[in-house]
Amino acid sequence: MLDDLGERVKRSTKTRHLDAEVDGLSVHYREAGVRSSTAVVLLHGFPSSSYSFRDVLPALGERNYVIAPDLPGFGFSDAPQLDECTFERLAQVVEALIADGDALAGWMRHAGLRPADAAPSSAADDVLLHEARALRSLLWPIFDAQADGRDVPVEALDGLLGAARNGEVSLSFDGTITPRDARGAQAFLALRGIGLVLNPPDRPVRRCDRCGWFFLDHSRGRRRRWCSMKTCGNQAKAARYRATHP
Incomplete structure (x- = not known):
């Protein structure tokens, strides 16, 4: 059991490379640690890339969730216009x-969980953000257990059942679930999580070797290593090339 725990800690502290679309720019960042832990953001005193923090990320990730961005114009992030x-x-x-x-709220609209013309409500959305992070902390150990072939944590399942009761949804005759409000969107996600627990996918759940996100392995040989060849796969190959061609 201790060996299994140690392996999970080692895996969570591994530096992961991700990209996010922010205000029209593709921003690259590194992260380490469990996303439900206390968050630590590593920023530079002078604009630079996350490469500066490459050695401290794994150590800090043992107790925290750490993120270090490539600031715009540096590293793998897009460069802004000169006047920006x-x-x-x-x-x-x-x-x-x-x-x-x-x-x-923007992500929910993009995912079709909220109407495109939904009225903004910053105060309410900030509360929902806290609840969404709590929901994510429940889903993560479930996917982690499925990827490792372990029993699903009872506490996480209980939490999902509670989250599923906290929002309003509509259920059609064919089983389609439609959120009725923003909190219903989170109830929808909790219900989908419960569905994955009760009916695990035929394809194995894998964890991306680079970013740590989960995906269903649809490859023929069941040996897929990355969530996306376009992003993580190419970045991993580029990193391996740089390591062998200094």
């Missing part, structure tokens, strides 16, 4: 990357 190369603009991008209630 200001410290104020950098601060805006970093603030948007960390995300707030408005970002959650």
